[in-house]
Amino acid sequence: MKKKLGSIKYLFLILFSIVAVFPFLWLLSTSFKGAEEVFLFPPKLFPSKINTDNYIGIVNAIPLWRYFFNTLFVVISTIGVNVLIASLTGFALARFNFKFKNIFFMIILASMLVPKEIIVIPLYRTVLSLGLVDTLFGVVLPFAAEGFAIFMMRQAFLSIPKDIEEAAIIDGANLFNLWFKVLLPITKPTLATLVIFTFIGTWGDFIWPLIILKSSENFTLQVGLSYMLGTFVNNYRYVAAGSVIALIPVIVVFFSMQKYFIKGIITGSGK
Amino acid sequence: MKNKAVYFFLLPGIIFLVIFALLPMIQIFYFSLIDYTLIGSRSYNAFGNYIKLFGDERFWHVFLNSFLYLAVTPLLIIVSLLLALLLRENKKISIILRSVYFLPVVTPLVIAGIIWRWIFAEDTGLMNYLLSIINISNIPWLSSFPENMISLFIVTIWRGAGYYMMIFLAGLAVLPKEIEEAAEIDGAGYISKVFYIIIPQLKYVISLVFVVSAASAIKIFTELYVMIPGAPMDNKTIVYYLFSEAFEKFDFGVSSAAGVILFLITLGFSIANIKLMEHQK
Numbered sequence: 001m002k003k004k005l006g007s008i009k010y011l012f013l014i015l016f017s018i019v020a021v022f023p024f025l026w027l028l029s030t031s032f033k034g035a036e037e038v039f040l041f042p043p044k045l046f047p048s049k050i051n052t053d054n055y056i057g058i059v060n061a062i063p064l065w066r067y068f069f070n071t072l073f074v075v076i077s078t079i080g081v082n083v084l085i086a087s088l089t090g091f092a093l094a095r096f097n098f099k100f101k102n103i104f105f106m107i108i109l110a111s112m113l114v115p116k117e118i119i120v121i122p123l124y125r126t127v128l129s130l131g132l133v134d135t136l137f138g139v140v141l142p143f144a145a146e147g148f149a150i151f152m153m154r155q156a157f158l159s160i161p162k163d164i165e166e167a168a169i170i171d172g173a174n175l176f177n178l179w180f181k182v183l184l185p186i187t188k189p190t191l192a193t194l195v196i197f198t199f200i201g202t203w204g205d206f207i208w209p210l211i212i213l214k215s216s217e218n219f220t221l222q223v224g225l226s227y228m229l230g231t232f233v234n235n236y237r238y239v240a241a242g243s244v245i246a247l248i249p250v251i252v253v254f255f256s257m258q259k260y261f262i263k264g265i266i267t268g269s270g271k
Numbered sequence: 272m273k274n275k276a277v278y279f280f281l282l283p284g285i286i287f288l289v290i291f292a293l294l295p296m297i298q299i300f301y302f303s304l305i306d307y308t309l310i311g312s313r314s315y316n317a318f319g320n321y322i323k324l325f326g327d328e329r330f331w332h333v334f335l336n337s338f339l340y341l342a343v344t345p346l347l348i349i350v351s352l353l354l355a356l357l358l359r360e361n362k363k364i365s366i367i368l369r370s371v372y373f374l375p376v377v378t379p380l381v382i383a384g385i386i387w388r389w390i391f392a393e394d395t396g397l398m399n400y401l402l403s404i405i406n407i408s409n410i411p412w413l414s415s416f417p418e419n420m421i422s423l424f425i426v427t428i429w430r431g432a433g434y435y436m437m438i439f440l441a442g443l444a445v446l447p448k449e450i451e452e453a454a455e456i457d458g459a460g461y462i463s464k465v466f467y468i469i470i471p472q473l474k475y476v477i478s479l480v481f482v483v484s485a486a487s488a489i490k491i492f493t494e495l496y497v498m499i500p501g502a503p504m505d506n507k508t509i510v511y512y513l514f515s516e517a518f519e520k521f522d523f524g525v526s527s528a529a530g531v532i533l534f535l536i537t538l539g540f541s542i543a544n545i546k547l548m549e550h551q552k
Contacts, residue, residue: 005461009357013368016354019429020372023386026397030389042400089284096277104285111292113541117490117510118530121302121523122295145287175276204379206493207510211518222381226497229385236389243382254377258370265437 027247031055031240038236054241061232064242066217067224071203071246074139074220078202079195081144086194087187089145090153091179095165112147120211127212134214142208149194156190157183193264196257203250221246296534302527309521320528330529332505333512336420337489340508343424344484348477351432355439356465369440373433380430384497387426388413391498416506419499426494431487435480442476443469479547486540489533509533 030038031054033047058064092098093105116123123142124133132138160183168182184191206222213219219227225242232238254261306316324330354372358365375383390397391412399409412422446469454468470477492510499506504515509529516526 012353013357017368017371020375020433023383023390023429024374024378026390027382027386039395043395043397085284085287088280092277092280096274096280098277098281104281107285107288107293111288113538114292114296115490115534115537117492118513118534118537119292119295119299120514121517121527121530122298123291125298126290126295142291145284145291147288147292150284150288175274179280200377204381206379206381206496207514210496211514222379225381225385229388229497230500239385243385247378247382250377250379251374254374255370261373262437262441265434265441 024247027240027243030236031244033237035237054237055245058228058238058241058245061238062224062228062242063217064221064224064245067219067221068245070136070218071220071222073136074205074209075199075202077136077140078143079198081140082146082149082198083191083194085145086149086153087184087191088179089150090155091157091183093150093154094157108147108150112151116142117207120208123208124211133212134218136218138212139209139220143202143205146198149198152190152194153187156187160186189260189263192257193260196253196260197264199253200250299527299530299534302523303531305524307522307524307527311524316524320524324525324528324532327525329504330512333507333509334532336506337491337508339417339420340423340488340491341485343427343488344481346424347428347431347435347484348480350428351435351480352439352470352473352477354432354436355443356469358436359440359443369433369436372436375430376433378430380493381497383426383430384494387422387429388498391422413499414502416502419502419506422498423491423494426498427488427491431484435484438480438483439473439476442473446472475547475550479544482540482544482547486537486544489536489540 029046032050032052033044034049034051034053037044037047089108093101093108127133127138127141130138130141132141164186165178165183168178173182204222205220206226209220209223210226213223216224216227225239225246228239228242303320304316304318306312306314306319358369358372389395391399393399393409393411393413396412398412402408402410411418413419450472451464451468454464459467489508490510491508492514495502495507495511504512510533513526513529513533516522516529
């Protein structure tokens, strides 16, 4: 009985592994196929030879590298501003007593109840009035602060023992140094988790950039890919090559920072 | 600590959240009550937008579809819980497979949609080819309802299972070992141990996964935009409808009214979520 259960277990694991990984291999395989191989029926699993024409073709057909660096700009600025704001506000909430503290705390919690998908019209109006429609700043701005990030940083500061800050104050640290030099380094694991989650989320973000970006030279990768899908409907190979290029950074970040993902899911599973 | 400098730390975050989350939500309530199109008077319109919304047959379709789409959550729970149970032990192979199953989670939705759109392509796709081997022919995975909803279910499960598996693994890791050991001594088999010992103890984690995955399922948009852009509105969901009313038909009032309805639904999920988190502590 136990042996039977064991082999069923491995059967499941193998099956799930195939389902999880196969779509990636299919994408990779399509990106190396020749024109005549894509629409073969039955479909061909592997290209007859590794063919890099599609990568050259897509880079010549659309400004893919431009999309890549636009995306990188959006991702890095979103991470930078988010981390800065969350660590400032999280520190204030964790370490100070002030008037209306509960109201400020409620504002943060309430902001977490508002799905961004619903408020795109007012966001568009605000960004329009700032003259930032069709700019990368316009993509970043509404996502520059997130309630859950502030909340996460507050928890991180709360978990630091009070003695550390009392010792620093006795040693003559001013408030800014206390925050920046003494406490912030201790929250590094939470900061890392925040950086990675923001990276993955922003890299794949779609609906807002789709709404705000109009001209091709400002597209992010995801908007560019969806646009490409419309233009090259039947050129799977080009779209596949573009998708592989857009996918590599997330895969690299994921494999190099795995342990922070797990920590993030456990602390942030309420998100 | 008490210090005026606190506002230097506090305010940047608060100002951003007010401008880019709270005020917009209030504006949505306001827009839903005014006549707001490109040429509209922007005057108070009472419940005109809601009457128009509820009178639009397409709205009821997308509303119903969004709720039908919630049926994906029990499937997602079963698959992710099963994965967590299979990979519970901290063996090397389990640790590797956890990463493998997590890979779809980090994949951008647009790319996931592109890949699956090809797999489900009706004439040339892999899915119909595999099914043709067992004599099932030409399922309209993308062009007909409800087949296209089933395709979206598959993509959602593919992309979400690894995430919820991690939450279940975290839940399993804190279960006290003694109860299971006692059950084993009493001669309980693996299956009965899962159903009578493990699942009851995971009650709150399961409800949490349900609430979190339902809140995200009801907002599905990108997968539809990428995989079935040409399908009629009848096959789509609420966010697609409010996107199309706002940015294709420029009826911001009706779009906002749909937004208010969706907000009230997600608010219900969020409140349930907060209650469950409190319960766990």
